[in-house]
Amino acid sequence: MSTTKNLLVELFVEELPPKALKKLGEAFAEGIAKGLRSAGLATDRSAATPYASPRRLAVHVSAVAAQAADKAVSTKLMPVTVGLAADGSPTPALLKKLAALGADASVVPALQRRPDGKAEALFLDSTAQGVTLAEGLQKALDDALAALPIPKVMQYQLGDGWSSVHFVRPAHGLVALHGAEVVPVKALGLVAGRTTRGHRFEAQVDPVVLQDADHYARQLEEQGAVIASFAARRSEIQRQLRHAGESLGLAPIDDDALLDEVTALVERPNVLLAQFEPEFLAVPQECLILTMKANQKYFPLLDANGRLTHRFLVVSNIRPADASRVVGGNERVVRPRLADAKFFFDQDRKRPLAARIDGLGKVVYHAKLGSMGERVMRVREIAREIGCLLGGPALAASADQAAHLAKADLLTDMVGEFPELQGIMGGYYARHDGESEEIAFAIEDHYKPRFAGDALPRNPTGLAVALADKLETLAGLFGIGQVPTGDKDPFALRRHALGLIRMLIERQLPLELPHLVAAAFKAFGPQHGQAQAELGYFLRERLVGWLREAGYHAQEVEAVVEVHPARWAEIPKRLDAVRAFRALPESASLAAANKRVGNILKKSEEKVAPVAEAALLHEPAERALHAALAEVAPRSEAAFERGDYTGSLQQLAVLKAPVDAFFDSVLVNAEDPRLRANRLGLLAQLHAAMNRVADLSRLAA
Known part of the structure; x- marks a missing residue:
């Protein structure tokens, strides 16, 4: 590679869209640097420094070569049997191929024979001259401009009065300096030079004539009164x-x-x-x-x-x-x-929130789901159900009142002007109307969490209404088939799902998810789509992702989620228990055995009940396993019922020896159908005892 110098490329334009500028600057810099690397003019060690101001996109790339190194090229021509006659002379097909590549019969003796699959092929080895910086930068610049994440393209005429250009804003200047030398590239009807413009009103010099690539930022700040970075x-x-x-x-x-x-x-x-x-x-x-x-x-x-x-x-x-x-x-x-x-x-404040509620019946929520007034009635029904589960009739009444008023501020002038204030203004107006702080906070909080890391509702009433609001949205849209696909989620259902998960787990709510989903669908009536199972699966997928992001191990998460715990508030405790179980020396063997038991039971042609008759236990190993289960299973079950999931799993450690002995010496699929059924029943007992907290087979390597 030739001697390297630093490179500066700047595109000077009219004021760029401010909300897009940061991304445009980063994309322009990365696009140029990527193009130079792919042309062999820069390496992975070449640092690309982006610059972006209201009127410019620029990049400084270190260690850029004036010309890329030559490259050895091997071109496959055709099978030897096609390219050479029996006497070794070139066939017309080979001569035609060589002519297309700019070669002739004189290169035939230099052709290489190399294996190509089962046959042998002819290859032409040559050296391709490395591209010059002007060639490589031109392509990199064209590609970078074409790939910019432009929010809205505009069309404008060039100075000749005939040509037109499509770009984010009209461009008025192009700089390309390799060290102190101008690189002759073109873009958007412009030819590269070394001059740029500074601040519209406060530049000391206009135009700013750039000394070299490395003085760009300093000259712009000192002479142009612009901080380019x-x-x-x-x-x-x-x-x-x-x-x-x-x-x-x-x-x-x-x-x-x-x-x-x-x-x-x-x-x-x-x-x-x-x-x-x-x-x-x-x-x-x-x-x-x-x-x-x-x-x-x-x-x-x-x-x-x-x-x-x-x-x-x-x-x-x-x-x-x-x-x-x-x-x-x-x-x-x-x-x-x-x-x-x-x-x-x-x-x-001249009209109370309650006086606005009737107007919600005239606001369309969704063409297939009715008005906002109908939505409020559904949220109230779900909120009452949740309130009753969390705190009895008093909380149910409070949740119902908050849900009744929660959407009324949508019809206020303030929220009409600033939609971001919905809920917040409802809280202020509720206080003015004489509602309690509990109700006011619940109205304000019922949209929470609005984004990742947002605070959760502050009181039980707010939690009940926030849960109801998200459940109604999820059930309603899943019921009419508006399910997120790929990157498309126009109704932010993933965000609603994560909010639901956070409230259940972080607030340790004693609520069962299947019951909540059923209550949400019930609020729509029997005519609504039956998508409860699909919504349940969607929520579990979001749960798995959220737990993984929280730092839990993938296998542990799968093990817990696989047993479908109804109360998601318990999931962190189950995960901690699984982590403690994995630390036991017996865990790997028991997890492998559990997986083996599960596979055996799946292959059984008949449904196996977890029951084994002592009289049919003939082998010492199966009697020992039966006895161990009789002793361990009740203790493990009692710990499980107390919520001591760690203790429940650790009770299982003593089963390692009898389980290993069972599989070493007992034939499960005995010829006697009664013995076979009894042994399958014993394994079903073992499987049930081992998989209350989590599906331990998921921990098997």
């Missing part, structure tokens, strides 16, 4: 936000998505402190925070208790000597937004 710009914004907050004893709201979006909106970040009138703080802080984040991209400041203050931070793209006009402008802009939120809040 997305990561560096994000870090600088974080630093300024933290410093501005600390100076007041406050903290900016922690929001990675907002930080990414703001990083994609500015080239030269400058954090400024602004404020609004304190009287707006009478509006729920969630409303104010959301309007400031979503509409204005501001960072609200919170006090030590997490309460919103009347101060906020603005990330400006300019650094004027006097920032008062910038601050004043942002304060004027935010005021109408906050006034709208206050107006919505005041108007909504």
